[in-house]
Amino acid sequence: MRLRKFMTAVAVSGLAFSGLAVAATPSTAAEHNGVCESGEFCLWYNPNYANGIWDMYGSDSNLHDNYFIGNSSQVVGNNSASAKNRDSYRWYVCDGTGYTTCTGWYDPGDVNPLMTSWRNKISSAYWTS
Numbered sequence: 001m002r003l004r005k006f007m008t009a010v011a012v013s014g015l016a017f018s019g020l021a022v023a024a025t026p027s028t029a030a031e032h033n034g035v036c037e038s039g040e041f042c043l044w045y046n047p048n049y050a051n052g053i054w055d056m057y058g059s060d061s062n063l064h065d066n067y068f069i070g071n072s073s074q075v076v077g078n079n080s081a082s083a084k085n086r087d088s089y090r091w092y093v094c095d096g097t098g099y100t101t102c103t104g105w106y107d108p109g110d111v112n113p114l115m116t117s118w119r120n121k122i123s124s125a126y127w128t129s
């Protein structure tokens, strides 16, 4: 997934896949390190980005097998109350696992400190260019 995302970014920017382009590419975010970094989509257990985070760089078809960092007793699936998209791609959020019923999305830079319609409903999420 990381490689695919990187290759997509290179294609979109029109850069040749040269040594120079590789050298100029910023380092990728560290997924699942508890910090919502550039390039990631992040969910929190509580509103206002509190009490447990799940920071994703790649898509995840099942959030029911993940636990919030900083609140490891709480599963991520159907259990988030705030979100940020720090990626440069749109992220879709899905009511079901396996990317089903993905009727919500976050555009790059979107933040949502207080989920309403999607609170405790996100079971999978994916980015797309």
Ligand SMILES: [Ca+2]
Pocket (backbone or CB within 6 Å): 029, 030, 031, 032, 033, 034, 035, 036, 037, 040, 055
């Ligand atoms: Ca991170």
Ligand SMILES: [Ca+2]
Pocket (backbone or CB within 6 Å): 060, 061, 062, 063, 064, 065, 066
């Ligand atoms: Ca998962």
